[in-house]
Amino acid sequence: MHLKILLPYKIFVDTHDVARIVAETRNGAFGLLPRRRDCVAALVPGILTYQSDADGEVFVAVDEGILIKAGDDVLVSVRRAIQGTDLAQLRDSVEQEFSALDEQEKSVRTVMAKLESGFLHRFARFQHG
Structure with a gap:
């Protein structure tokens, strides 16, 4: 999958070959795999996790926002984000x-x-x- 995390003033993450994504909504956490159906989800403040061959497992603390999956593209738009590899x-x-x-x-x-x-x-x- 191709993951882009967008902030109001810049592109925070733009990475390809993402194997899985886990995000949090009001109804709990859910995972995205490459062949999952397209969807839209309202995100709550929490930890978004993604895994790619290049970066391994990466954690991103995000503010509330929206996630859109369309084909292989996953767009996440949030107000604030902080990235790390150690929780x-x-x-x-x-x-x-x-x-x-x-x-x-x-x-x-x-x-x-x-x-x-x-x-x-x-x-x-x-x-x-």
């Missing part, structure tokens, strides 16, 4: 990446709260002025 190392990478994102989200929320507060104060002065 423990991948877990640490995911924790670091997501904790950094959590800090960014907190900063954005703080800025947004200040903007909203300032807007409400100006609006209240405008109404009473």
Whole structure:
């Protein structure tokens, strides 16, 4: 199979000769083999595993997204992905990446709260002025 993992800003993985793929959906994990029927699946955050002759078994932590299998092509589109060959190392990478994102989200929320507060104060002065 030909596997492509797409992020919003780049092609994350583009590999041929994939023997099997395991992905996670809300209904649990499922596997893809080369002769499986075409399908579409909504992915949940989790580990996508694929195996190829060139790379061996590879683990990719993915955010929610979609998987499409059409013939020998498998397209996976997700917002974020981190690749590794060791699950423990991948877990640490995911924790670091997501904790950094959590800090960014907190900063954005703080800025947004200040903007909203300032807007409400100006609006209240405008109404009473």
